[in-house]
Amino acid sequence: MKHAVVNGTIASALGVVIGGTWWPLIGTAGAAGYTWWLYDKALKKAESTGSVGFQSPTGLGWKGLAW
Secondary structure, three states: OHHHHHHHHHHHHHHHHHHOOOHHHHHHHHHHHHHHHHHHHHHHHHHHHOOOOOOOOOOOHHHHOOO
16 A cells, blocks of 8 residues: 555656646545545455455454355
């Protein structure tokens, strides 16, 4: 997640330099904030249902799936 936000910010900063306006950076900040919120919401839901990813502090990872 952090990687995507950093890359988006760098690309947006280049847009500011090329275009001479701050709108690309403003739009990127809004999109990054929404993406972060959405990811955090999904992660919390996954942890509460036991369907967590490999970065979960519970350590269940993919083991909780009924294959």
